[in-house]
Amino acid sequence: xxxxxxxxxxxxxxxxxxxxxxxxxxxxxxxxxxxxxxxxxxxxxxxxxxxxxxxxxxxxxxxxxxxxxxxxxxxxxxxxxxxxxxxxxxxxxxxxxxxxxxxxxxxxxxxxxxxxxxxxxxxxxxxxxxxxxxxxxxxxxxxxxxxxxxxxxxxxxxxxxxxxxxxxxxxxxxxxxxxxxxxxxxxxxxxxxxxxxxxxxxxxxxxxxxxxxxxxxxxxxxxxxxxxxxxxxxxxxxxxxxxxxxxxxxxxxxxxxxxxxxxxxxxxxxxxxxxxxxxxxxxxxxxxxxxxxxxxxxxxxxxxxxxxxxxxxxxxxxxxxxxxxxxxxxxxxxxxxxxxxxxxxxxxxxxxxxxxxxxxxxxxxxxxxxxxxxxxxxxxxxxxxxxxxxxxxxxxxxxxxxxxxxxxxxxxxxxxxxxxxxxxxxxxxxxxxxxxxxxxxxxxxxxxxxxxxxxxxxxxxxxxxxxxxxxxxxxxxxxxxxxxxxxxxxxxxxxxxxxxxxxxxxxxxxxxxxxxxxxxxxxxxxxxxxxxxxxxxxxxxxxxxxxxxxxxxxxxxxxxxxxxxxxxxxxxxxxxxxxxxxxxxxxxxxxx
Amino acid sequence: xxxxxxxxxxxxxxxxxxxxxxxxxxxxxxxxxxxxxxxxxxxxxxxxxxxxxxxxxxxxxxxxxxxxxxxxxxxxxxxxxxxxxxxxxxxxxxxxxxxxxxxxxxxxxxxxxxxxxxxxxxxxxxxxxxxxxxxxxxxxxxxxxxxxxxxxxxxxxxxxxxxxxxxxxxxxxxxxxxxxxxxxxxxxxxxxxxxxxxxxxxxxxxxxxxxxxxxxxxxxxxxxxxxxxxxxxxxxxxxxxxxxxxxxxxxxxxxxxxxxx
Numbered sequence: 001x002x003x004x005x006x007x008x009x010x011x012x013x014x015x016x017x018x019x020x021x022x023x024x025x026x027x028x029x030x031x032x033x034x035x036x037x038x039x040x041x042x043x044x045x046x047x048x049x050x051x052x053x054x055x056x057x058x059x060x061x062x063x064x065x066x067x068x069x070x071x072x073x074x075x076x077x078x079x080x081x082x083x084x085x086x087x088x089x090x091x092x093x094x095x096x097x098x099x100x101x102x103x104x105x106x107x108x109x110x111x112x113x114x115x116x117x118x119x120x121x122x123x124x125x126x127x128x129x130x131x132x133x134x135x136x137x138x139x140x141x142x143x144x145x146x147x148x149x150x151x152x153x154x155x156x157x158x159x160x161x162x163x164x165x166x167x168x169x170x171x172x173x174x175x176x177x178x179x180x181x182x183x184x185x186x187x188x189x190x191x192x193x194x195x196x197x198x199x200x201x202x203x204x205x206x207x208x209x210x211x212x213x214x215x216x217x218x219x220x221x222x223x224x225x226x227x228x229x230x231x232x233x234x235x236x237x238x239x240x241x242x243x244x245x246x247x248x249x250x251x252x253x254x255x256x257x258x259x260x261x262x263x264x265x266x267x268x269x270x271x272x273x274x275x276x277x278x279x280x281x282x283x284x285x286x287x288x289x290x291x292x293x294x295x296x297x298x299x300x301x302x303x304x305x306x307x308x309x310x311x312x313x314x315x316x317x318x319x320x321x322x323x324x325x326x327x328x329x330x331x332x333x334x335x336x337x338x339x340x341x342x343x344x345x346x347x348x349x350x351x352x353x354x355x356x357x358x359x360x361x362x363x364x365x366x367x368x369x370x371x372x373x374x375x376x377x378x379x380x381x382x383x384x385x386x387x388x389x390x391x392x393x394x395x396x397x398x399x400x401x402x403x404x405x406x407x408x409x410x411x412x413x414x415x416x417x418x419x420x421x422x423x424x425x426x427x428x429x430x431x432x433x434x435x436x437x438x439x440x441x442x443x444x445x446x447x448x449x450x451x452x453x454x455x456x457x458x459x460x461x462x463x464x465x466x467x468x469x470x471x472x473x474x475x476x477x478x479x480x481x482x483x484x485x486x487x488x489x490x491x492x493x494x495x496x497x498x499x500x501x502x503x504x505x506x507x508x509x510x511x512x513x514x515x516x517x518x519x520x521x522x523x524x525x526x527x528x529x530x531x532x533x534x535x536x537x538x539x540x541x542x543x544x545x546x547x548x549x550x551x552x553x554x555x556x557x558x559x560x561x562x563x564x565x566x567x568x569x570x571x572x573x574x575x576x577x578x579x580x581x582x583x584x585x586x587x588x589x590x591x592x
Numbered sequence: 593x594x595x596x597x598x599x600x601x602x603x604x605x606x607x608x609x610x611x612x613x614x615x616x617x618x619x620x621x622x623x624x625x626x627x628x629x630x631x632x633x634x635x636x637x638x639x640x641x642x643x644x645x646x647x648x649x650x651x652x653x654x655x656x657x658x659x660x661x662x663x664x665x666x667x668x669x670x671x672x673x674x675x676x677x678x679x680x681x682x683x684x685x686x687x688x689x690x691x692x693x694x695x696x697x698x699x700x701x702x703x704x705x706x707x708x709x710x711x712x713x714x715x716x717x718x719x720x721x722x723x724x725x726x727x728x729x730x731x732x733x734x735x736x737x738x739x740x741x742x743x744x745x746x747x748x749x750x751x752x753x754x755x756x757x758x759x760x761x762x763x764x765x766x767x768x769x770x771x772x773x774x775x776x777x778x779x780x781x782x783x784x785x786x787x788x789x790x791x792x793x794x795x796x797x798x799x800x801x802x803x804x805x806x807x808x809x810x811x812x813x814x815x816x817x818x819x820x821x822x823x824x825x826x827x828x829x830x831x832x833x834x835x836x837x838x839x840x841x842x843x844x845x846x847x848x849x850x851x852x853x
Contacts, residue, residue: 189723199692199719201651203744203769205751350657351647363650368770370746467693467719468648480670481697482647 185504190384190471193507195500198383200363200470207370212385214290219392224289228282232396235314236277240266240397242404242561248531252551260551263413264564265401267425268536274566275397275425276307280376282393284311287374294318294369297376298362300327300355300421301492301539302334303566304378309343319343322362325353327491333570352485355421355495359469379422380499383470387499394428401561402432414558417442417550418565419543420460420513421492423499425565434510443502444546446488447515455487458515459498460506468497474506489518489578490538490571518578520545525568525575526586537566538574595685596713596738596762599638600796600818608853609809610819612798613826613846614641614689616656617673618663620831626676627839628830633682635846640682641716641821643689644673650691651718653773655824659831670694677710685713687740692720695728704731714738714761722755733760740764740798745781749788756793762819763789767801767812774824775802783815790816806852813853822849 190196198208218224232238245262253259267275280297287295295317299305305321312319321338325347328335338345351357359382366375377386380394405413416433418426420443433439448456456462459474466475468483476484476496488494505511516524521538524545529535536544543562550560568575580589593601603610613635615628632640645660645668652660677686688707695703695717707715714737720728722741732739738761743752746769756763765785767778786797799812800821809820826842833841 197724198721199724200721201718201744201766202721202742202747202755203766205721205744206746206748209748209751350661356648360648360650364653364771367651370769465696467696469650470719472724475693477693477697481694482664483693 185501186384186388190388190500192387192501192504195472195503195507196384196387197467197472197500198470199467199472200383201367203367203370204363204383207366207375208383208385210290211286211374211389214286215385215389215392218286218289224285228285231281231285232278236271236281237269238278238396239400239404240269242266242401242408244408245532245562248528248547251531252547258557260415260554261409261557261559262547263405263408263559263561264532264534265397265429265561266564267397268534268540268564268567272303272307272310273569274303274307274537275394275428275563276304276378276566277310278396278428279378279390279393279424280304280307280311283374283376283389284308284315284317286389287317287376288315290374292317292372292374294320294373295376296320296322296362296365296373297378298322298355298358299334299378300324300358300494301490301537301566302327302331302338302570303492303537304376305343305345306334306337306341308376308378309338309341312343313341320365321345322348322358322365324355324358325349327354327358327494330574331491331570333573354486355491356468356483356486356497363469379424380427380501381422381469381471381473381495381497387471387501390424391427391431391501394424395431397425397428397563398430398432401429405559405561409559411559412436412439413561414438415440415442415550415554415560416563417444417543417546417560418563419444419446419493419539420498420502421446421457421490421495421539422497423502425563427499427501429561429563430505430511434505441505441511442546442550443511443513444543445498445513445515446490446493446521446542447517448487448489450517451515454484456515456517457486457488457494457496459486459496460502460513461515463496463498466497471497471500473500473503474498489521489574490542492537492539492566493542514546514549516542516545519582520548522575522578524548525571529568530586534564535568535572536564537568538571540565541568594713594736594738596639597796599685600762603638603853604818609813609817610638610796610798611636611809611850611853612639612641612687612819612821613637613849614643614800614821614823615826615830616643616645616659616663617676618645618666618668619659619827620662621666622668622672622676624830624839626680628842629676629680629682631839631843632846633684635843636850637684637846638819639685639687639713641687641689641823642673642677643823644670644691644694646691646694648691648693649718651771653771653824655774655827656772659827670698674706674710677712686711687714687716687738688712689716689718692717692724700728701731704728704735704737707737708735712737714740716740716742716764718742722758725758729758729760738762742766743785743789745769745779745785747785752785752789753792756789756795759793759795762796762798763793764798764800764821765789765817767799767803770801772801772824774804774828778802778808778811782812786816806848809849809852820853 186192186196190198243264243266245264249260249262270277284295295308295312297305297308299321305323309319309321321343323335323345328347335345348357348361362375366373377390380387380390402412405411412433416429416439418429420426426443430441445460446457450456451458451462459476463474463476466477466481468475476486478484483496486494486496506513521541525536525538525541528544576592579587600610613632615625617625629640645663647664649657649660725739729739739759740761741755741759742764743755744766767782768775782799789797796818798819798821799817800823803809803820803822804825812820829842829845830839833839
């Protein structure tokens with residue numbers, strides 16, 4: 001046990017000899033381990049000023065105070081930790097690396113048993129609203145605070161999280177740290193941070209396990225990729241063009257000629273008219289590999305159902321598509337197409353008769369016939385491994401875009417924008433760019449009749465944490481947790497959930513999500529038709545409509561890539577009916 | 593030994609199989625649910641499963657789906673279940689059947705604590721796999737509430753062993769693939785699965801999904817299960833009975849089933 005005075009001298013020794021002041025100053029420059037700065041400063045100033053005081057009482061008080069701020073023993077360890085910081089990449093989880101080191105050191109050197117007291121003081125200082133830190137650390141946003149006692153009770157440590165790291169939890173599991181590399185997300189149980197997972201009845205687990213295993217094998221199987229690439233080229237018509245929308249861009253041009261340059265990734269030019277076929281085709285190959293004879297799918301707008309029926313016709317597999325009764329009415333063209341292609345379309349009347357009910361029914365079908373059936377999920381939602389699989393197969397969109405962007409203007413795009421229902425076209429476009437912080441990712445959801453009304457489908461903007469269709473994500477639900485009825489004029493965005501990876505991207509701040517109303521989407525529908533001669537799907541029209549809000553906020557001439565996820569032939573009746581009901585100044589409707 | 597374990601032990605020693613009927617709270621209304629609970633209490637059943645209606649029941653067939661929808665259409669709220677349980681005195685234990693999102697939204701800790709306060713003895717969550725159950729298992733153990741896990745006839749052996757190791761209540765073996773709903777008969781696969789489970793655990797095994805006839809009970813008893821859950825059939829009987837006030841059809845059905853245990 002060191003005497004009090006010895007501790008103070010040791011501390012000063014540290015300050016001077018170890019030159020901890022310097023790392024401290026560089027900390028402040030880099031803004032990295034700022035969370036240690038304030039306690040540091042207080043501790044140094046406090047103890048420096050009082051260390052030569054005579055009278056043990058004063059020193060006792062100072063020591064208690066400093067134990068709140070910087071227990072003397074802590075100081076030596078912290079200096080080592082600072083050094084550690086600079087040899088580690090910024091991306092690593094600072095919180096855990098520091099905590100691990102501190103606890104491993106198990107630093108005991110003397111000190112009073114003021115631990116209990118200092119923890120109490122700490123709690124009253126830092127409390128719930130971090131007012132103490134706010135007063136001292138105005139530069140820093142505090143995400144979380146925590147206090148720990150060392151095993152020998154002479155060391156109190158508290159730490160402040162100043163960088164957003166998702167899902168710290170109360171455990172030091174390494175599974176949650178270092179999750180910045182996109183290829184490592186999701187983990188083996190399908191978690192993106194705390195989202196994702198497999199919340200399904202037990203009966204489905206053996207299917208999901210087989211699927212995950214089979215998918216893992218195909219990833220490294222060159223034959224599978226060769227067959228898939230050939231089909232994507234000859235059957236689907238890839239690569240889809242990256243088209244410079246010159247006329248549309250001129251709408252946002254400024255007087256000096258600068259302005260955003262808008263490019264459209266033409267997924268609407270694929271066979272079947274949407275991006276859905278990228279996924280359906282590849283999953284059909286997977287189903288064949290798994291030896292399944294029957295394929296089921298759910299569909300909202302009908303595009304995924306059509307794409308699945310198309311590939312099943314091509315491969316001779318039996319196909320059953322579940323579609324909500326309401327959707328069947330508003331997308332009857334697609335219903336006929338599916339039947340023409342040989343699929344059976346089953347009407348789902350439960351609930352609101354939309355995508356969410358169709359998804360539930362498809363899952364029930366799968367639970368009943370798991371052995372012979374493969375369920376082709378249409379979006380990056382559902383239980384693991386579906387969000388991963390669908391993302392992988394849709395990521396061809398982003399891969400091609402990267403290549404095409406390089407060819408066209410030499411660098412990656414500055415902004416990516418896509419509509420988000422379940423999130424498959426957005427995830428497909430975003431995936432290859434998630435690791436590049438210079439690319440801004442924007443997702444556009446359906447605000448239906450307005451976010452204030454009860455009739456919208458803006459899950460990421462207005463939803464809460466919940467479990468839907470096998471995955472933990474954002475969900476639009478009522479006060480009890482019952483899934484709510486949602487509304488959007490576009491069937492494909494009319495879904496109260498969203499893919500878990502989008503929830504993760506939103507929480508980590510990597511992607512931004514906004515919402516656009518039905519009326520704005522109709523304007524977007526007309527805009528692209530009028531300005532580029534391309535009639536987009538109503539889903540895509542939401543992203544187009546957002547351009548009007550986005551472009552005035554931009555400076556310079558950023559290259560924007562908008563994913564034109566589908567064509568709008570299927571929507572013309574819906575739009576016509578809407579315009580007839582609400583009136584339109586541009587289009588002559590009286591004789592229709 | 594918990595109350596539920598005692599019940600299983602007793603029934604086994606009397607050469608009987610425990611009967612655990614299921615009803616949906618709030619279908620067709622709260623008064624009927626209370627009546628049904630009281631009837632069940634005196635019927636000779638050993639435990640009651642009480643289901644909380646949910647908007648997206650993935651594991652449920654048309655009968656249960658319709659039942660949940662009826663309850664929700666009448667404005668059923670979770671608090672109604674709690675008030676039913678607060679105001680009723682039952683001699684046999686209650687087990688709650690609830691989908692995970694409702695629990696998550698209420699707050700896992702708050703929900704389990706509420707069940708503890710209401711003297712509920714167990715909970716079944718059909719869409720919660722063992723991998724996601726760590727937090728809730730810890731809380732359930734704290735409040736001594738059983739988290740009864742599901743096993744399916746297509747579950748692999750390694751999965752069964754990891755589930756039964758962690759589960760702290762009985763093992764709910766569903767009788768077949770598919771969702772809840774009345775079935776005609778059951779396959780021998782169940783017998784094999786019971787034996788497989790017994791290799792890894794001595795916890796009681798309960799069979800459910802599709803049981804509707806006394807012959808089913810006899811068959812399942814012969815296979816060595818410890819308990820039987822009757823769900824859709826009960827709901828059907830209750831929906832028949834609401835014309836007369838006394839739920840006589842339901843009472844008769846229960847008597848018939850009790851005779852075969």
